[in-house]
Amino acid sequence: MKKNDMILIISILLLAGAFLVGYRRYQIMNTGDNARVTVTVAGEAYGEYSISEDRTEKILLPDGNYNILEIKDGYVSVSEASCRDKICVNHAHIHYSGEEIVCLPNKVIIGIINGEESDIDGFAGQ
Amino acid sequence: MKSKKLAFLGLLIALAFVLSYIEYMMPINIGIPGAKVGLANLVVVVALYTLGERDAFTLSIIRVLLVGLTFGNMAMMMYSAAGAALSFIAMFIVKRTGKLSQTGVSVIGGVFHNVGQIIVAIFVLETSAILYYLPFLVIIGTLSGVVIGLISGMIIVRVKKIFRWS
Structure with a gap:
């Protein structure tokens, strides 16, 4: 595994994770x-x-x-x-x-x- | 094509077929539609690095046709064809850039396999609402891509030792 692989894996996980957390907050705030x-x-x-x-x-x-x-x-x-x-x-x-x-x-x-x-x-x- | 190489391609197709069957028999069900380990991708990555791009593509197509005709229906074949095609194109491009090892390539393959399936689902269900699952699928695709990439790395080294063709 190269260094580039690690960078790719970590950035994909961080991006997807951040999106999930952000969207979750948005959902909670927008539920009446x-x-x-x-x-x-x-x-x-x-x-x-x-x-x-x-x-x-x-x-x-x-x-x-x-x-x-x-x-x-x-x-x-x-x-x-x-x-x-x-x-x-x-x-x-x-x-x-x-x-x-x-x-x-x-x-x-x-x-x-x-x-x-x-x-x-x-x-x-x- | 040398007969040794041809025989190896046949072997890999059979292996991909079996792995797809195993996955069909034991689907992981974590409540996320389209989530798959993508065991067959292991074989595609191995083929990509041992046989070359053209044979890996052939393998990919034959696997989808075989599995679809044997166990699936038209709908299932459409999903897996889109996933396999997009994942292969993405892996092909990333491999050509030469910046990633087979682990990174396999991660890209895993992620785009799921993206392809979501795209088909958008057309089948006629709604973009299903995009909601995309981040989950991207994470699953990445994790399974890492595992498959590491395993295929071990296989590739050994295969290259045994088979030597130009």
Whole structure:
């Protein structure tokens, strides 16, 4: 291993690490009480749920595949899925705005967006 | 191509195929889509330094086709083809500059393998939201690249001792 290799490895790790820490702080700061859970399937909106209400939602795809979304105490996770790799099920639960759980085989993306303040009428978010 | 060299290329293709199969059988599942150790990259790096760039490229293509047709489906083949292609191009360029040893080259390969897969995922899922995983994948790609680079370094030295071709 050359010196250049070390420089490359350390700078990649530092850059990626710094980006992760910075983005994490940004996520924490930008998460309000009205954050909402959004579900998209193959790029199209499927549903939107409040993060503060506990619920279990079966995301059913036209081809029979499914992911079961669970919202509990402000945390979102996938409890069951029909896909092969089960990466979404093993994914750590998400809580902050900008976090995601992705199921590549089913093309399902579960994300959290910071909902608009609910007392401002007429602003429906994006 | 000398027959000895050709036989060695065949051997490496078989090895890459087996390593891909092992990875398919035992996927690491840490909850990050697209995260892979990239065991087969070990063989590509070894080929790059022992057989040369053209044969390493051939090996890369044949591996993706073999693995895709045997275990995967079209979607999986698309992901691995993009990863393999981008990773090979990046390793090729970095190796040509001569500034890095096989460890650095393998790190670049690992990182770009993941970047290639993310790019395909962006098109398949029709969203750029998945870029969120990029830093995680870059870190995983770097770490596995270091390990694979060190191991392939040991293999390359030994292979060069046994096989001598121009």
